[in-house]
Amino acid sequence: MASSTGELVQPGRGRGIIDVYKHRFLLQLLVRKEIKIRYRGSVLGLLWSYVKPLMQFSIYFVALGIFLDMQRGTPNYAIYLFAGIVLVNFFTESLGNATRSIVDNRDLIRKIYLPRELFPVSTVWVSAAHFLPQLVVLLGACLIAGWRPSIWQLLAAVAAFILVAILAIGLGLLFGAANVYFRDSENIVDMILMVVTWASPVLYVWPMVERVMGPWFFLYQLNPVTVAVEVFHWAFWFPTLESGPASESATPPDLIGLWLPAAFGVALVILVVGQVVFKKLSVHFAQEL
Amino acid sequence: MTMSETVTDAVAITCRNLRKKFVLRHTRSMKEAIVWLLTGRKGDLSKKFDALKDVSLDVVQGETVALLGLNGSGKSTLLKLISGVLQPDEGTVHTRGRVAGLIEVGAGFHHDLSGRDNVYLNGAILGMTQSQIDAMFDSIVEFSEIGEFIDTEVKFYSSGMYLKLAFSIAVHTDPEVFLIDEILAVGDEPFQRKCIAKIKELAAAGKTLFVVSHDLDLVASVCDRGILLEHGQIIMDGEVHEVVRELRRRSAD
Numbered sequence: 286m287a288s289s290t291g292e293l294v295q296p297g298r299g300r301g302i303i304d305v306y307k308h309r310f311l312l313q314l315l316v317r318k319e320i321k322i323r324y325r326g327s328v329l330g331l332l333w334s335y336v337k338p339l340m341q342f343s344i345y346f347v348a349l350g351i352f353l354d355m356q357r358g359t360p361n362y363a364i365y366l367f368a369g370i371v372l373v374n375f376f377t378e379s380l381g382n383a384t385r386s387i388v389d390n391r392d393l394i395r396k397i398y399l400p401r402e403l404f405p406v407s408t409v410w411v412s413a414a415h416f417l418p419q420l421v422v423l424l425g426a427c428l429i430a431g432w433r434p435s436i437w438q439l440l441a442a443v444a445a446f447i448l449v450a451i452l453a454i455g456l457g458l459l460f461g462a463a464n465v466y467f468r469d470s471e472n473i474v475d476m477i478l479m480v481v482t483w484a485s486p487v488l489y490v491w492p493m494v495e496r497v498m499g500p501w502f503f504l505y506q507l508n509p510v511t512v513a514v515e516v517f518h519w520a521f522w523f524p525t526l527e528s529g530p531a532s533e534s535a536t537p538p539d540l541i542g543l544w545l546p547a548a549f550g551v552a553l554v555i556l557v558v559g560q561v562v563f564k565k566l567s568v569h570f571a572q573e574l
Numbered sequence: 575m576t577m578s579e580t581v582t583d584a585v586a587i588t589c590r591n592l593r594k595k596f597v598l599r600h601t602r603s604m605k606e607a608i609v610w611l612l613t614g615r616k617g618d619l620s621k622k623f624d625a626l627k628d629v630s631l632d633v634v635q636g637e638t639v640a641l642l643g644l645n646g647s648g649k650s651t652l653l654k655l656i657s658g659v660l661q662p663d664e665g666t667v668h669t670r671g672r673v674a675g676l677i678e679v680g681a682g683f684h685h686d687l688s689g690r691d692n693v694y695l696n697g698a699i700l701g702m703t704q705s706q707i708d709a710m711f712d713s714i715v716e717f718s719e720i721g722e723f724i725d726t727e728v729k730f731y732s733s734g735m736y737l738k739l740a741f742s743i744a745v746h747t748d749p750e751v752f753l754i755d756e757i758l759a760v761g762d763e764p765f766q767r768k769c770i771a772k773i774k775e776l777a778a779a780g781k782t783l784f785v786v787s788h789d790l791d792l793v794a795s796v797c798d799r800g801i802l803l804e805h806g807q808i809i810m811d812g813e814v815h816e817v818v819r820e821l822r823r824r825s826a827d
Contacts, residue, residue, distance in 0.1 A: 291670055291671050292670065293585070293588065293668040293669065293670050294668065294669060294670070295658075295666065295667060295668055295669075296655075296656060296657060296658030296667055296669050296673060297657070297658025297659065297660070297661055298658070298661075308698075310698055310703060310704050311698040311699060314694055314695050314698050315695075318684055318687060318691070318695060321686070321687065321691075322684065322686045322687070325686050392681055393681055393682050393699065394659075395659065395681075396659065396675075396681040397657070397659065397675065397681060397682065397699060397700070398657055398658035398659045399699065467604050467607070469604045568661045569661070571654065571659045571660050572596060572597070572660060
């Protein structure tokens with residue numbers, strides 16, 4: 286007879302997102318699987334990860350930069366635009382896929398117990414892998430434009446990326462769990478994602494918003510994605526500018542000292558809420574799917 | 575040994591007063607739910623039935639248990655509660671050591687990945703570490719009889735090859751407790767015989783087995799203890815041949 290090993294435990298009671306770290310080998314395999322099958326059977330393969338954002342960038346640049354003449358008021362508008370687009374793309378892809386991740390993996394969830402947080406978290410990792418080629422393109426453009434960032438600007442960019450990842454995981458847990466019960470959740474998220482590109486200064490510049498909102502501008506700044514985009518501008522676009530009147534108002538005041546920590550606060554609260562809701566709802570995933 | 579009230583160290587699975595309700599019809603749209611809330615929650619949104627009512631049992635380490643019963647008696651539900659896929663509405667389940675299920679093998683397979691990639695993915699899903707899979711890899715491939723096709727995408731496999739590989743991974747996960755649900759009907763006859771031999775080998779090695787199958791002669795030859803479920807309740811718990819006889823008598827009526 287086998288000797289007893291370990292304590293008696295209750296099966297299927299996870300410790301939430303902490304368990305994902307314990308299962309990081311599986312997480313790594315899930316992420317690799319998604320990356321492998323994303324472009325299966327396509328001739329261009331991973332090149333699509335470059336082509337699609339470049340196309341999106343070209344459309345915006347021609348329509349807004351040239352037709353609406355944004356590039357007159359905003360020097361290096363192309364870099365300004367692209368720095369925002371790549372970050373917002375990371376967010377929309379992460380959240381969109383995380384929302385669908387639980388329902389998409391229903392075959393597995395119905396049959397085998399795994400920490401279910403693995404699925405939304407892995408989609409965010411996959412999106413990060415697709416963010417990398419876009420970042421390479423952005424860095425190339427920045428270097429051509431004479432980019433000389435400080436170490437603080439680079440660190441701030443990393444922080445902004447982590448900020449967006451935390452927010453995407455938090456909202457992904459929330460909507461991914463809700464999606465099991467109400468498939469409307471997917472459509473709500475699609476709507477949020479439509480708004481996100483315009484709710485942050487990606488295509489326009491922040492002083493335009495301040496002019497309209499006046500004392501209520503802080504509401505605009507409470508959106509973590511807005512702050513992250515502004516930090517990306519500070520890190521990638523600002524160091525390519527000649528000093529002059531345009532660069533004076535390049536970033537909102539108190540961006541790093543006040544708004545970045547505040548945005549982390551907001552994102553972490555959303556993560557905790559997402560985790561609590563996810564944990565409560567995940568108990569019945571297997572029978573609801 | 576059966577239904578002992580004293581929980582010793584050697585207990586592998588212990589269930590106490592398990593109850594599991596299922597919802598038969600469920601609303602899928604927010605509109606319906608909001609209307610229901612606004613109209614003062616009149617009527618029930620859904621119908622419920624008890625898949626399991628007040629099930630208690632203990633399985634000691636090294637025991638081989640056959641869970642018997644007709645369709646809809648709650649066997650698979652009980653297995654899912656033990657594996658943690660489902661949570662009970664009342665009562666508790668406790669298990670000791672790693673529990674792995676040969677439940678619907680191949681659930682974690684991805685058709686566009688090669689056999690090799692799927693071995694790693696599935697091994698990890700079933701709770702193996704990287705080094706365990708590395709160590710077991712050759713043995714898994716050999717047992718599955720897949721041979722050179724291991725680097726082919728599994729969508730090109732025949733259904734037999736697919737199941738053989740999935741089963742081979744599952745039996746190599748080496749947990750303390752094995753949950754087996756209708757799996758013994760895998761592949762052609764020689765492979766089936768090999769599977770059954772493997773399962774007997776596991777039982778002889780002191781693994782705890784918890785088997786659900788409708789092949790009564792087979793479970794009787796693998797297991798020592800039988801538990802008979804009917805309408806979500808245990809109605810008999812004893813030596814496997816006696817329980818099989820009882821089930822046959824009841825289904826003949």
